[in-house]
Amino acid sequence: MELNRQFSFDSFLVGPNNRLAVTAARTVAEAPGSAYNPLFIYSATGLGKTHLLMAVGLLAKDLNPDLNVEYLTLEEFVEAFHAAVAAGQSEAFRKRFSEAGLLLIDDVQFLTHRREMQSELLRLIKELQASNRQIVLASDRPPAEIQNLDERLIAGFAGGLIVDIGKPEFETRLAILRRRAQERCVSFEPGVLEALAEAEVANVRELIGLLNRLIALQAVSDSPLGTEDVRELLGDRVRAAEPAAAVRDEFSQFVSHISAAVSQTVEAWRKRLGEAILRWEAEGYKTARLEALLAEEAPLGADQAIERFERDVARLKEIESEVTALDRLAAGNAVFRDPDRLEEAEELLKKIREGLVPLPQPAPLWTFAEYLAGECNKVALGAARAVCEAPGERYNPLVLVGPAGVGKTHLMHAIGNALLTLPGCEIGCLSAQEFVDDLVEATEQNRVEAWRMRFRRVRALLMDDVHLLAGKDRSQEELFHLFNLLAGSGAQLVFTINRPPAEVPGLDDRLVSRLEGGLVASLGAPDRELKAALARRHLKGPGSKIDDDLVDYLASRPADSVRAVLGMIQRVNSAAEARGVEPTAALAREVLEGEIARMRATRPVPASGILASPTSAVRSREKFVWYWPDVAGRAIEESF
Amino acid sequence: MSLVNFTTREITCKIVYYGPGRSGKTTNLQYIYERVPEDRKGRMVSLATQTDRTLFFDFLPLELGSISGFKTRFQLYTVPGQVYYNATRKLVLQGADGVVFVADSQARQLDENIESMRNLHANLLEQGVDVRTLPIVLQYNKQDLPRELILAPSELDEALNFREWPSFSAEALSGKGVFETLKAISELVLKKLSGEGSR
Known part of the structure; x- marks a missing residue:
């Protein structure tokens, strides 16, 4: 059926009786499929359902000329369906309606007892909803009062918005009469239309009928009609017509005149409320709170409600922007669009902030400046510097492999400290054991999500001793997801591990493959050069003068870790201090070898004759000569 | 003065009839009072002297009933016109939402x-009231007197209405123009109210 251009929103008079319906209809017309779907309008006959339905179609079409708008009554819908079935074209029928961008169906009350049409309509509504197409229905009674209506349909209607149009009250009736009279270019004596508006009518159509009779009467009478003529015309329709009407007349007129002004005054809030609803809905916010107010008879702080609503929306915006900055994954959460869920939003922000307990940071003492280079750590150190120059770009992840005490942790912290100097680079630097402990604690306190948030926002994650995760499936899984997320967002990852990942039993294959996907750099036992450098740095000599023989001696001592070298130096330093002399090679020999001699005296000598170094319980490296710059002085027998 | 009370859902407007002595202010109120239906009639309070001049003021409460959910009440006051009652006039004028100035049309x-x-x-x-924003209408009363005794509305406009307020001719005794004046001032007051309502 064609839409009648006369039935537009402009020609629809809005009063308290129909304001909600009009607001809802307008919203639907402006953004079909996005607000109330389906929209169900009901009212007694002659109060403007069809007008409103057509107005929706017209406005939607005006705003979007390409929109496919279908308007029809239920009878037409049924006929079309029957015709389609008869012609074997039921698919074409379904296609026609399911492709409508806006489907307007009038007189839905005729669904009574039509089971097959009900299921057809139910199917259609679901299909339209699924594809975000709008459906608007009108009926002369609410869905629940339509006899034998499928429960699922009732539920379907209730899922959208059901609004009613009430009978127009005096002011609206008067406004309708004035507008109609104006349209017909007829003018009446003052008070005539007011008197007519007082008539007891069931609907607007009847009111217009009375006006038409009045216009006809005036056309044939010699003098303009007065209020008495109206009363005659209305007969017993006039409300509370009293004998003293003439006396009261002036006062009643005054009251009705004032009524219009008063309602305009106090109804101004409705207008503001309606505007606020339209505005915020357009921005995607839920306005249920304001809509509930709109349905109320008189405002109780409507302006305050709007203010509060706007304040809440502003707060939601703040929360959303903070949350988004903290956790990209939480952006777009539905709670940020519903001021009624402000508390939830605050809660979410709080949780995310809780997750913001700063992650452990690298120890400030462990820097590159403190890190001594040697042949044994050259590759790893080079990679570490490269990582600091371009975090996340070159070696990602960087896995530092080596036994205990070779300087992995120091190097990792040095990377961390260097990254900290980059602007805006948040990092987390912790041991795998801390990672596991934290996770256990978070699980206990039921805040794993917040715990995850803490890690998700870093730009660099440095984790020590990953081999400690072996056999801890849950921690590995968390690390696996975190790894993917961080690597995907270009964050730098650095790990240390005591042996090549693939050789760690109990480490998940997917984690192993990821660790090996970057650069695995080994750190070996300290070489002579490194040991000499350590000795020079840590020996306590007079001023800067260090005994070269002592350095040489210490550098030639076997040690399988930096820690062991530092231990030797420490002992020499302590001995020198205790005796009040300078540390010398002779003293060192006495201290270190004497110790071994004492050990020999107290322990049975191993049958192989191989002596373990004091720091290595298992193997002796003294069988091997790795580095031999001065052949004469360096023989393995020297410790005997 | 708070006109619209959203909490108690009440609207109260105070309208003061101002003007020189014997210009017909009380007559205006009496006419209105007679037209109020019995069920809505409040008590008109009139404090008059022995010679029937208003001594303090007349007070006519008008209950207009519930309009859009608001109990609407108009309070009409008159001031004593005689020059020497200025203290009373000030008192009555306090908190007025609108003023009807009733002028005596007689030339003298x-x-x-x-x-x-x-x-x-x-x-x-x-009282610190900005006369430019206070709703005021003029009523030229006694226009039923012989032409030669009175000034025409246009002449009175020229003499009194330099602010171009709405003005109405009236014959308060017969009631002509009484309600027109009341309607006009009520409308202005309510309009101002809605302007304030929307901040």
Whole structure:
């Protein structure tokens, strides 16, 4: 059926009786499929359902000329369906309606007892909803009062918005009469239309009928009609017509005149409320709170409600922007669009902030400046510097492999400290054991999500001793997801591990493959050069003068870790201090070898004759000569 | 003065009939009072002297019933017109939402009209009310008197209405123009109210 251009929103008079319906209809017309779907309008006959339905179609079409708008009554819908079935074209029928961008169906009350049409309509509504197409229905009674209506349909209607149009009250009736009279270019004596508006009518159509009779009467009478003529015309329709009407007349007129002004005054809030609803809905916010107010008879702080609503929306915006900055994954959460869920939003922000307990940071003492280079750590150190120059770009992840005490942790912290100097680079630097402990604690306190948030926002994650995760499936899984997320967002990852990942039993294959996907750099036992450098740095000599023989001696001592070298130096330093002399090679020999001699005296000598170094319980490296710059002085027998 | 009380859902408007003595202010109120239906009639309070002049003021409460959910009440006051009652006039004028200035159209009363108008301005000024924003209408009463005795509305406009307020001819005794004046001032007051309502 064609839409009648006369039935537009402009020609629809809005009063308290129909304001909600009009607001809802307008919203639907402006953004079909996005607000109330389906929209169900009901009212007694002659109060403007069809007008409103057509107005929706017209406005939607005006705003979007390409929109496919279908308007029809239920009878037409049924006929079309029957015709389609008869012609074997039921698919074409379904296609026609399911492709409508806006489907307007009038007189839905005729669904009574039509089971097959009900299921057809139910199917259609679901299909339209699924594809975000709008459906608007009108009926002369609410869905629940339509006899034998499928429960699922009732539920379907209730899922959208059901609004009613009430009978127009005096002011609206008067406004309708004035507008109609104006349209017909007829003018009446003052008070005539007011008197007519007082008539007891069931609907607007009847009111217009009375006006038409009045216009006809005036056309044939010699003098303009007065209020008495109206009363005659209305007969017993006039409300509370009293004998003293003439006396009261002036006062009643005054009251009705004032009524219009008063309602305009106090109804101004409705207008503001309606505007606020339209505005915020357009921005995607839920306005249920304001809509509930709109349905109320008189405002109780409507302006305050709007203010509060706007304040809440502003707060939601703040929360959303903070949350988004903290956790990209939480952006777009539905709670940020519903001021009624402000508390939830605050809660979410709080949780995310809780997750913001700063992650452990690298120890400030462990820097590159403190890190001594040697042949044994050259590759790893080079990679570490490269990582600091371009975090996340070159070696990602960087896995530092080596036994205990070779300087992995120091190097990792040095990377961390260097990254900290980059602007805006948040990092987390912790041991795998801390990672596991934290996770256990978070699980206990039921805040794993917040715990995850803490890690998700870093730009660099440095984790020590990953081999400690072996056999801890849950921690590995968390690390696996975190790894993917961080690597995907270009964050730098650095790990240390005591042996090549693939050789760690109990480490998940997917984690192993990821660790090996970057650069695995080994750190070996300290070489002579490194040991000499350590000795020079840590020996306590007079001023800067260090005994070269002592350095040489210490550098030639076997040690399988930096820690062991530092231990030797420490002992020499302590001995020198205790005796009040300078540390010398002779003293060192006495201290270190004497110790071994004492050990020999107290322990049975191993049958192989191989002596373990004091720091290595298992193997002796003294069988091997790795580095031999001065052949004469360096023989393995020297410790005997 | 709070006009619209959203909490108690009440609207109260105070309208003061101002003007020189014997210009017909009380007659205006009496006419209105007679037209109020019995069930809505409040008590008109009139404090008059022995010679029937208003001594303090007349007070007519008008209950208009519930409009859009608001209990609407108009309070109509008159002031004593005689020059020497200025203290009472100030008192009555306090908190007025609108003023009807009732002028005596008789040519020989022109000076009294002008004097009363000046007095209105002075009293409003004293109370810190901006006369440009306060709703005011003029009523030229006694237009039923013989032509030669009275001034035409246009002449009175020229003498009194330099602010171009709405003005109405009236014959308060017969009621002509009484309700028109009341409607006009009510409308202005409510309009101002809705302007304030929307901040």
